[in-house]
Amino acid sequence: MTSIAESVNSVAPVELVEHAPAVRRALPDTVGRALADAEIVEATRDPYSPGHWSLRAGSKVGAVTVTVPGGAPLTVRVTPKVPIVRLFFLLGYSLDRKGSWRDGEVEVAEHRDLVPALAHAVERQVDRSLRRGLLQGYQATEATALVIRGRLREAEQIRRRFGAGLPVEVAYDEFTTDIAENRILRTAVERLLRLPGVPHEVRRRLLHQRGRLADVTAIVRGQPIPAWQPTRLNARYHPALHLARAVLDGFSAEHAPGGLRVDGFLFDMNKLFEDFVTVALRDACCGTGHTARLQDPHHLDEAAAIRMKPDFVLYGPDGTPCAVVDAKYKAEKRGGYPDDDLYQMLAYCTALGLREGHLVYAKGNAAHAAHTVRHAGIVIHQHALDLDQEPTGVLTDIEQIALRLVNTPRV
Structure with missing residues (x-):
């Protein structure tokens, strides 16, 4: 399986460095405007050379792909000035300062770009979480059934069935793997599989993790991320859940007018630095x-x-x-x-x-x-x-x- 950016029809990607001088590139105006409107990079149309844009990266790092109907997808990669291993230290500390996961465990140092390192880190942590099987828990369920299970929803039965005996509206707690923790992991894996620049071997392992989570419902775009509480029972999931939440909080796919699609992932280094400094100061005090x-x-x-x-x-x-x-x-x-x-x-x-x-x-x-x-x-x-x-x-x-x-x- 290949990513959007790896398509045979794709054009040469735009390579930028965080806060580095601007790069001039020939682009369709729809693509340039999409980059500017989404605040992915600072994109300015050259008034003296139609079809050319000046692109400068700010504090957002990662990779996005812009696809125009009938046109070749364009990938824009922004490399952070901070070494990847340091970026993951800042991220890991601000998410989980107690040290549930460390850069050495996920081997991020071998990756020079953010997206490959992130995909590798998430896959390794998901794999560690699922080695003893999927976590199960009780999920509140409301359903229509032919037999009473749990408790009868009397008001709903009267409103919908007008006194009929069957079927019945019931509510019960089901012991299942389709719980918040697994849904977050499944959705993070799905998100990473759509990103440009994920190495083939990492993509293959992510597909394997998706298979292990096949019976779990992914979070539909636009829905809130379900809440979970750290407990002794889900302790083995904590590192993966913290990292998966970072993936879900990042830049995601969007559909713009006219069928334009922007798909990718970006970290805001301003927010990452702020989170690290404030959490570390709180701990030190x-x-x-x-x-x-x-x-x-x-x-x-x-x-x-x-x-x-x-x-x-x-x-x-x-x-x-x-x-x-x-x-x-x-x-x-x-x-x-x-x-x-x-x-x-x-x-x-x-x-x-x-x-x-x-x-x-x-x-x-x-x-x-x-x-x-x-x-x-x-x-x-x-x-x-x-x-x-x-x-x-x-x-x-x-x-x-x-x-x-x-x-x-x-x-």
């Missing part, structure tokens, strides 16, 4: 008597008309805010950090009544900096987190930032 809240809602003004949601707010033992953090994946200016972030942090500190605020960046062009705001005395710290180092080094740097947060002087 644990046990200090402080409480951390992520995406904590507040208001800037007295009338509570202007909402703001800092990525991370730390509260002291007395329940009052003592530190605020915002995570920024990229410093966008060659000269260092963007000034807009300073203004945003100043607003956070002012509204929360704090003397210090902290911005955490993925390491860019500037080292740690601190700015004291005139006539306010507020100090805004800018931290640079080096993602190229080993995971232990990254977490050590996080712990140093957390120590500063806990010891922030109060107003």
